[in-house]
Amino acid sequence: MSHDHHDHHHHHDNELDPFAARVKALETILAEKGLIDPAAVDAIVETYETRVGPRNGARVVAKAWTDADFADWLQRDATSAIASLGFTGRQGEHMQAVFNTEDTHNLIVCTLCSCYPWTVLGVPPVWYKAPPYRSQAVINPRGVLAEFGLVLAEETRIRVWDSTAELRYMVVPMRPVDTEGLSEDELARLVTRDSMIGTGLPLRPGSLGPGALWPAVPDAGATS
Template identity: 80%
Template sequence: MSHDHDHHHDNDLDPMAARVRALETILTRKGLVDPAAIDAIVETYETKVGPRNGARVVAKAWSDASFADWLRRDATAAIASLGYSGRQGEHMQAVFNTDKTHNLVVCTLCSCYPWSVLGLPPVWYKAPPYRSRAVIDPRGVLEEFGLTLPNDRKIRVWDSTAELRYLVVPLRPVGAEGWDEERLADLVTRDSMIGTGLALEPAA
């Protein structure tokens, strides 16, 4: 007797992801949802809508010194002034990278994440290996993301909580002088606002 293998194996998924996959499969088979539409929605919130909000915050801080100062003092209010507030973004703190210090954000207890400026959290951000190793070996974790920092650059790890979430303001790359905010925002990636990456170089 042959077995029907026209299904996904969920053994590698955590329980919640497995439940979501099962529900999606049932709804798809009943013709109630289109998997492509779901994928498009998730992709939008993971990489476009949320991160673009944060990118605009960073771009304004790069180009407006008074806004950057406000962002340092009261990130929640400064971000809200641009229209970005809401779920998991009620209490924010901005941390600025410098030539001497690189900031990295993690949530060791769960996966607190500023949805209003970064969208949905990436899978790796919620994974136990990242949540534990980012604190113990941040330099090694960054290298796994392809980011090797100078040995003399301090890495500061910020642990998000239900009460406070962080936004990393990456260093403005050289070569983007005179750019307007919309163009600058194109250089800001989601990972650079978590601290696992840098802003893009203008040539990229």
């Protein structure tokens, strides 16, 4: 489902610390009871942070930027298109890709809990799960984006897509200008996690610097 919005203030930084503290406390209790192995949890998190996401999603976007047939497939059947690249599994079985355009910007949220496509975007950022983001993204999307440093033109329509346990979304941002000569791998390095959630935009060409393997994944969106 989606919601269309135009105007809209929301603060998320201060509310995240208590949320993170509760997660840490729960992990500590479970570890003390012998129900989880902290090392195993760390290994899973590290895998999704550094080996899975958001690199998988970035490669999906880069291929869509360079292959019109794949982009069409991704728009029609994102689950199959993404799986064709080898990216599938739990939390990503049913996907829909929504494409940004010159006049429409897409934003992803899960208003009921924190449904998120781990197989393509990796570990969800803490703010994505926080109640302020989950509520304000629907009520005041323009204000939320402004807090991430993304100020859109007033005439730009914002579509908010509400993920569920049955269907998860990813944003395909517009390809940055002056990237015609870049390879698919080079383009993938410009795609940030936040640009695939909708709270940011891809990086500009040359912004990574020589020798950089991948952009850092900040708490807030990278914008261009």
